Amino acid sequence: MTKRIFKAILAVALSMLLLCTALIIGVLYEYFGNQFSSQLASSAAYIAQGVENEGMSYFENLHKGSSRITWVDKDGTVIYDSIAEVSALENHKDREEIKQAFENSTGKSYRYSNTLAEKTLNYAVKLKDGSVLRVSSSQYSIFMLILGMLQPILIILIIVVTLSGAIAYKVSKQVVKPINEIDLEHPEYASAYEELTPFLRRITYQNRQIKSQMDELRRQQQEFSTITENMSEGFLIIDSKTNILSHNSSALKLLDVNGEVGNQSVLTLNRSEEFRKAIDLALKGEHNQQKMRINHSFYHIFANPVYQGDNLVGAVLVIMDITEKEERENLRREFTANVSHELKTPLTSISGFAEIIKNGIAKQEDIPGFAVNIYNEAQRLITLVEDIIKLSQLDENSVPFEKEPVDLLQIVYTVSSYLRPAAEKRNISLDIEGQPVQVLGVSKILEEMVYNLCDNAIKYNKDKGKVCISLSEERGAVKLTVSDTGIGIPYSLRERVFERFYRVDKSHSKEIGGTGLGLSIVKHGAAFHGASIYLKSKPDKGTVITINFPPLL
């Protein structure tokens, strides 16, 4: 704007200057031209008077100066000329000024030289005898005048241009300064120009509108990010070119992306085929769902296209961690397969013995033995089914009893009374240490847990070994420890033994007995009571399993 004002002022000043110069030169030229013309007229009249009095002899003493004097006879023949030879001059009767003088007693004309550099003014006066006296004199033409004054004109021009430039610069700055000083954030306080008031009022109004719209947008944006940031699911919005427009931190966590994520392609976050497929299909307008795996975790990706009118403008991706569900599903599948197998073995055996008896192949004396086998296998089946029921109750948190303060020492005594015969059979000592302690729990489950721990401590013990059950309490927290001097558990399997149906030595499981669910029931029972389990074992030396109950409130 400053530049435009500057240029405009400068242009006006220069054009005014040129116009003034031209007008002044024109007026001056006209003025001096008239002066020159009247001087010529008076000197023509003066010379005419002299010639009339003295005739040709008058010319002899006359000082001619720069004027040319010509005397023309009545018929136009040149009688005298101050410059040229009279004989060489043609008849002058048709010359404009001479013609006028013959008719009106005076005549006047001017002629330009070939180069337009000079203007010759002729003034003719008719004498009494009918002849005509002409005085001619030259003056510079206006072009020559300008040419002659070119240097001072140029100097004046330069001075005026410089001055105009400086003034234009200052004026334009001054004009623009108040406009530049307007605070567009608060245009209502500006007092620049009255003409700008409606404009500034409009800006104030628009500023207010923009501010309230921005506040609303910010509020919505905050609401949106609060919601998405609190989602455990990953959330990503992309445009039609796969560039990320918005994301939450869960998305980065689930996709295992470290560091900042900008407006980059979402495909750089994960290179798996399923991820790409989900995005490709969504950007082709297809709602789809893909399952993918990152490291040891499983995810579901829900990809939905986003439309604006009829145009597909991007997609929304929601990523859900389904690892737990997947693991549960796997466990369920494994469990079903194991249960079927565990049920089938005793049933096949029962069916085999029953078939022999039914077909009458069995000898009479073998039948009682077969009946014992059938009974034992049936008992195994019952124990197995009971264990499965207990586990599923603990699994589904549908234990049909309320928790209450239970004396754990009492339970230990009860359990040891059940197991003492089996221990004595193998000369295994069963010691109990500790005083009565109370835990908040369900006595049936607690009994089951203690039973399984002690049963294992005897089963996997060596003959003449030792089993010690100890109870202690520290600040209300009860600790139950079952230790044995048995075969121990390899370090690498110390977690696996808590899995359903997992046994370290599968080949001897039948003669040792057990369902493979004992430690699973202990683990789930402990979780039900909010207790933690620690297992310490050394192969061939023995095992110590500790359960820490939370304090009784």
Ligand code: ADP
């Ligand atoms: P099981 O019915 O086979 O005893 P459990 O779930 O109680 O099933 O135990 C799982 C496996 O852990 C057992 O088969 C055994 O190999 C191992 N185990 C459990 N307790 C002990 C222990 N005290 N000493 C050595 N091994 C043990």
